[in-house]
Amino acid sequence: MKKSIPLVDLKAQYASIEKEVDEAVKRVLRSGQYILGSEVEALEQEVAEFCGCKYGVGVASGTDALILALKAIGIGPGDEVITSPLTFVASASSIVHCGAKPVFVDIDPETFNLNTDLIERAITEKTRAIIPVHLYGQPADMDKILELARKYRLFVVEDVAQAIGAKYKGKAVGQFGHAGCISFFPSKNLGAFGDGGLVVTNDPEISDRIKMLRAHGSKPRYYYHMIGYNSRLDTIQAAILRAKLPYLNAWAGARQRLSALYNELLREINYVKTPYIAPDCSHVFHQYTIRVLGEKRDALRNYLRERGIETQVYYPLPLHLQPCFGFLGYEEGDFPESEKASREVLSLPMFPELTEEQQKCVAGEITRFFEMSEGESGEAH
Ligand SMILES: Cc1ncc(COP(=O)(O)O)c(C=O)c1O
Numbered sequence: 001m002k003k004s005i006p007l008v009d010l011k012a013q014y015a016s017i018e019k020e021v022d023e024a025v026k027r028v029l030r031s032g033q034y035i036l037g038s039e040v041e042a043l044e045q046e047v048a049e050f051c052g053c054k055y056g057v058g059v060a061s062g063t064d065a066l067i068l069a070l071k072a073i074g075i076g077p078g079d080e081v082i083t084s085p086l087t088f089v090a091s092a093s094s095i096v097h098c099g100a101k102p103v104f105v106d107i108d109p110e111t112f113n114l115n116t117d118l119i120e121r122a123i124t125e126k127t128r129a130i131i132p133v134h135l136y137g138q139p140a141d142m143d144k145i146l147e148l149a150r151k152y153r154l155f156v157v158e159d160v161a162q163a164i165g166a167k168y169k170g171k172a173v174g175q176f177g178h179a180g181c182i183s184f185f186p187s188k189n190l191g192a193f194g195d196g197g198l199v200v201t202n203d204p205e206i207s208d209r210i211k212m213l214r215a216h217g218s219k220p221r222y223y224y225h226m227i228g229y230n231s232r233l234d235t236i237q238a239a240i241l242r243a244k245l246p247y248l249n250a251w252a253g254a255r256q257r258l259s260a261l262y263n264e265l266l267r268e269i270n271y272v273k274t275p276y277i278a279p280d281c282s283h284v285f286h287q288y289t290i291r292v293l294g295e296k297r298d299a300l301r302n303y304l305r306e307r308g309i310e311t312q313v314y315y316p317l318p319l320h321l322q323p324c325f326g327f328l329g330y331e332e333g334d335f336p337e338s339e340k341a342s343r344e345v346l347s348l349p350m351f352p353e354l355t356e357e358q359q360k361c362v363a364g365e366i367t368r369f370f371e372m373s374e375g376e377s378g379e380a381h
Pocket residue numbers: 061062063064087088090091133159161162182183184185195196197
């Protein structure tokens with residue numbers, strides 16, 4: 001039988017906690033409270049605490065978490081917001097949704113996060129905020145970002161979509177900036193069974209404003225202070241997430257053990273660079289992302305696909321080269337490290353229930369691919 005190793009196996013996770021999840025859904029169905037209510041409030045408090053924050057506001061998605069957080073701090077037309085070009089589109093489209101302009105800064109090739117040595121030269125008198133993205137589950141270099149934010153009086157909105165529970169100098173990400181934006185997209189480390197998101201913050205005013213924005217700008221109901229949205233976290237999703245949250249640290253531990261085994265299994269392959277973990281950071285490996293050198297990434301990916309092993313490229317085209325951001329006027333060559341990464345990165349199957357046997361199979365096929373291609377082309381370089 002042909003083997004099949006998915007990138008992420010959501011059914012395996014459901015099977016491991018089926019009873020708790022089903023109970024949570026039933027609790028909501030029986031309660032008659034289907035919009036907001038005590039389940040959402042409890043989750044907001046639990047996630048805020050998990051992230052070391054005072055407040056949490058559940059919203060409809062990670063994308064909306066970013067948009068509403070930016071709106072809440074007053075980002076609007078004429079403003080510039082700095083972020084990375086190597087990230088999911090929402091890190092930057094959220095800025096445009098507020099009427100502001102994304103300004104990209106290249107990544108550090110080791111961590112794939114914003115290169116903090118390059119941020120200062122991108123700051124202008126219009127810059128109002130920085131969105132560091134904790135890509136793949138690894139914290140960005142927050143000390144330097146916060147130092148620049150203080151120096152230039154900028155807001156910091158952390159994109160925590162891929163990194164809930166990751167720690168920087170022992171503290172969970174999301175608590176460093178003015179707001180931290182979490183995604184509960186099903187494949188995320190804490191995934192709902194549908195869309196969902198949440199903003200954590202220590203600022204009561206930001207929390208209040210996001211609560212208004214997610215409910216049409218109202219406070220109390222039917223009194224509108226601003227033009228808002230319908231962007232509430234679904235109550236059933238909140239109950240499911242409450243059932244899953246107690247497992248999140250154990251799942252992160254499993255991801256870290258799996259990544260250590262991948263590192264070990266892939267160590268001898270000259271063409272593969274395994275993930276770097278920055279000092280003082282705990283990486284929660286939302287993705288286990290290698291670099292494939294020698295322009296062999298796509299061939300390797302095809303080879304693995306033919307053998308039933310699913311991989312993904314996060315991201316194949318950096319945001320500054322995407323047609324939707326063409327109006328910003330960037331060109332190829334503007335962010336060479338992001339462009340290089342987009343040609344080299346490959347994310348391997350990674351989920352807490354992945355077995356050692358499956359990992360050995362993935363690593364074995366990668367090894368075989370390079371043995372074959374080295375046979376054809378000689379030395380690694
Ligand atoms: C870095 C990053 N930011 C933002 C988002 C948007 O989250 P959502 O899909 O929940 O809207 C995602 C994930 O999808 C993401 O990976």
